[in-house]
Amino acid sequence: MREIRFVSTNTEKFREAAAILRPHGIRLRWVRREIPEPQAWTLEEVVKAKLDAVQDLPGPVLVEDSGLFIPSLKGFPGVYSKHFFKLWGFPPLLELLRRRGRHAYFKTVAGLRLGRRRVYFSGVVQGTIARRPRGRGGFGYDPLFIPRGHSRSFAELSSEEKNGLSHRARALRKLGRHEKEALQVEVTRDEMSLDVA
Ligand code: ITT
Numbered sequence: 001m002r003e004i005r006f007v008s009t010n011t012e013k014f015r016e017a018a019a020i021l022r023p024h025g026i027r028l029r030w031v032r033r034e035i036p037e038p039q040a041w042t043l044e045e046v047v048k049a050k051l052d053a054v055q056d057l058p059g060p061v062l063v064e065d066s067g068l069f070i071p072s073l074k075g076f077p078g079v080y081s082k083h084f085f086k087l088w089g090f091p092p093l094l095e096l097l098r099r100r101g102r103h104a105y106f107k108t109v110a111g112l113r114l115g116r117r118r119v120y121f122s123g124v125v126q127g128t129i130a131r132r133p134r135g136r137g138g139f140g141y142d143p144l145f146i147p148r149g150h151s152r153s154f155a156e157l158s159s160e161e162k163n164g165l166s167h168r169a170r171a172l173r174k175l176g177r178h179e180k181e182a183l184q185v186e187v188t189r190d191e192m193s194l195d196v197a
Pocket residue numbers: 007008009010013033034035064065066067068081082083085086138139140141142154166168
């Protein structure tokens with residue numbers, strides 16, 4: 001098992017990420033650290049700033065930033081999802097959406113630092129905003145989000161079901177595949193150098 005440090009303040013996020021990456025042979029070690037998020041227009045910019053802030057940590061380090069984007073609100077709360085949720089919760093969103101389109105998507109951008117190299121992976125899941133919060137599972141905006149092709153919200157799905165189709169899972173599975181390929185290249189290189197030796 002390969003070990004990667006995962007820096008976040010969010011326990012649920014860590015739990016999901018750990019479960020998603022375990023089948024890829026990656027064990028996440030949680031580093032609970034609050035990283036001030038810069039005012040930015042994109043999740044990518046936030047993730048780059050987060051990686052800049054964890055340079056003191058040794059070994060491979062993973063950070064991610066996620067947001068709920070609602071096109072009829074010009075993408076809001078998007079990159080501001082965290083602050084909006086903390087300050088206001090669901091009511092103003094539901095009020096704003098009374099006469100607007102309810103299409104929404106969740107997006108995750110994950111950034112992995114490997115020595116001096118950085119790699120980024122993103123994942124998106126499309127869906128709609130429920131008329132009222134539904135379900136007790138998950139966290140954050142989960143009770144509001146109904147993934148496309150389903151009738152239940154993320155908070156009404158089991159954690160296995162959410163991890164089967166979530167934005168986070170889509171981003172982190174790409175990372176898992178990338179790491180596996182990178183490892184294969186390393187092994188092949190070692191075998192080649194053994195042949196040559
Ligand atoms: P970090 O310390 O890792 O930044 P965080 O909870 O602040 O943890 P984000 O900034 O990525 O994480 O999250 C932005 C907001 O979106 C925040 O309110 C989360 O609760 C919410 N969120 C993130 N992922 C979610 C998910 O899978 N389901 C529901 N809400 C989610």
